[in-house]
Amino acid sequence: MNKLSEDEINKKLKNLEGWIYKNNAIHTSFQFANFKDAFTVMTRIAFEAEAQQHHPNWGNVYNELEISLSTHDADGVTDKDFKLAKAIEEIVEASA
Amino acid sequence: MNKLSEDEINKKLKNLEGWIYKNNAIHTSFQFANFKDAFTVMTRIAFEAEAQQHHPNWGNVYNELEISLSTHDADGVTDKDFKLAKAIEEIVEASA
Numbered sequence: 520m521n522k523l524s525e526d527e528i529n530k531k532l533k534n535l536e537g538w539i540y541k542n543n544a545i546h547t548s549f550q551f552a553n554f555k556d557a558f559t560v561m562t563r564i565a566f567e568a569e570a571q572q573h574h575p576n577w578g579n580v581y582n583e584l585e586i587s588l589s590t591h592d593a594d595g596v597t598d599k600d601f602k603l604a605k606a607i608e609e610i611v612e613a614s615a
Numbered sequence: 616m617n618k619l620s621e622d623e624i625n626k627k628l629k630n631l632e633g634w635i636y637k638n639n640a641i642h643t644s645f646q647f648a649n650f651k652d653a654f655t656v657m658t659r660i661a662f663e664a665e666a667q668q669h670h671p672n673w674g675n676v677y678n679e680l681e682i683s684l685s686t687h688d689a690d691g692v693t694d695k696d697f698k699l700a701k702a703i704e705e706i707v708e709a710s711a
Contacts, residue, residue: 554670558661565654574650578674 522595531601535608544576544589545596545604549611551582556614560584563610571606573599618691627697631704640672640685641692641700645707647678652710656680659706667702669695 528540538547551557568574576587588600624636634643647653653675664670672683684696
């Protein structure tokens, strides 16, 4: 899996809603009604991440969820991250 | 719920394994075999946190879990945090 260039990353970010590229990773955050809703979405993302064998760097406080994606083996952002980001976007949209 | 003094916090920390007090919160971290094991424990903690209506500030990357507890309304550490910390300790021990 090849590390993407900054140009490639910025082009691919246009296909996502509300993600930014910084510190060698792509980042987003979500806010839900409460903890239960946040953790419900986290659970769906966890199953998807495990299925893809690609896992997020994520943090949660009550109704807030922050997610960063990068590919450790490539020391940067790869198509694996965009595949998981797309799945996350679909999970969050489906939960709304 | 009253904010505990640093002395009270340090006394109570002796009843826990591997937690430290800094930045107005108590902190710990755990390492599991893999993501699935980490998220299994997170799920159990999520149910406990929701039952206690007291929620962690936590982050996960693959098999690593970092947890910080503080009480927002008290602007510091309270007995609520030690109650949740104890439950987390029991959950993690039960999962080993």
